[in-house]
Amino acid sequence: MFTTSNRAMLIGSIGAGKSTLTNALLGRNVEAVKTQSLHYYDWIVDTPGEYVENPYFYKSIMATVLEVTHVLFIQDATNRKITFPPSFSSGMPKLTIGVVTKADADHADIGHAISQLKRAIVQGPIVVTSSIKNDGIEELRELVTCSTYNEMKEFLELKKNSKLFYHESLFK
Numbered sequence: 001m002f003t004t005s006n007r008a009m010l011i012g013s014i015g016a017g018k019s020t021l022t023n024a025l026l027g028r029n030v031e032a033v034k035t036q037s038l039h040y041y042d043w044i045v046d047t048p049g050e051y052v053e054n055p056y057f058y059k060s061i062m063a064t065v066l067e068v069t070h071v072l073f074i075q076d077a078t079n080r081k082i083t084f085p086p087s088f089s090s091g092m093p094k095l096t097i098g099v100v101t102k103a104d105a106d107h108a109d110i111g112h113a114i115s116q117l118k119r120a121i122v123q124g125p126i127v128v129t130s131s132i133k134n135d136g137i138e139e140l141r142e143l144v145t146c147s148t149y150n151e152m153k154e155f156l157e158l159k160k161n162s163k164l165f166y167h168e169s170l171f172k
């Protein structure tokens, strides 16, 4: 069984696939239901999409960030709506990872999702995933075992996979 002492919080819009991704990462063979409050499962903290869609809840995100080592920014490849404020990650003193979900979907626009993530995160890996096809899931688990940006960078260099790359803003 996969174990890590690190902790990851998933944030992203309503229906972006956070709970489905949580289940895939934990190997839980269950269907996701609408998340109504914070959920702690093993090394993952799953949040309701309302937390990023309604600025009233930003304070809840910021409080929960203190409990984790990694923040996973979840961007649905089928949703063109802007989810995250620009450079949202800059207020978070934790390791950030961008995650594109639903890469398998007919209307997936992966390029657009990546550009959204690049606006939201200052630096960190970006991983293209499908929870349904189990794509990118193993790599995401591995990234959460890394404890620094450099470790994550080295992991990506070893992998050399087009669905996995490092983003670094010029305006850090």
Ligand SMILES: Nc1nc2c(ncn2[C@@H]2O[C@H](COP(=O)(O)OP(=O)(O)OP(=O)(O)O)[C@@H](O)[C@H]2O)c(=O)[nH]1
Residues within 6 Å of the ligand: 012, 013, 014, 015, 016, 017, 018, 019, 020, 021, 032, 033, 034, 035, 036, 047, 048, 049, 050, 101, 102, 103, 104, 105, 129, 130, 131, 132, 133
């Ligand atoms: N095609 C496809 N659909 C997915 C994938 N992941 C999730 N979905 C679908 O997206 C819908 C929403 O998934 P959830 O995991 O509940 O989304 P969520 O981000 O947890 O939503 P909230 O709890 O409301 O914030 C469900 O109908 C899932 O089946 C995926 O990898 N591919």
Ligand SMILES: [Mg+2]
Residues within 6 Å of the ligand: 018, 019, 020, 032, 033, 034, 035, 046, 047, 048, 049
């Ligand atoms: Mg959910």
